[in-house]
Amino acid sequence: MVLDKVRKIIAEELKVDEKNISMETRLIEDLKADSIDSIQLIMALEEEFNISISDDTVQKIKTIGDIVEIIEKK
Numbered sequence: 001m002v003l004d005k006v007r008k009i010i011a012e013e014l015k016v017d018e019k020n021i022s023m024e025t026r027l028i029e030d031l032k033a034d035s036i037d038s039i040q041l042i043m044a045l046e047e048e049f050n051i052s053i054s055d056d057t058v059q060k061i062k063t064i065g066d067i068v069e070i071i072e073k074k
Contacts, residue, residue, distance in 0.1 A: 009044050027041075
């Protein structure tokens with residue numbers, strides 16, 4: 001399942017507990033991700049799912065649900 005993989009990657013990249021990550025979790029407000037964290041996270045997701053996420057799309061990402069939706073559309 002996409003959410004499970006995304007949750008695992010985010011937990012590893014941001015050093016947070018997977019249990020605290022849901023579709024509604026916000027990257028900046030809830031997980032305290034900064035711009036460098038976001039870049040590293042996007043790179044890890046692109047590698048794991050063998051996709052490319054445009055800069056315009058990245059700027060629209062606010063929640064874990066946004067990430068899952070983008071990956072599922074690719």
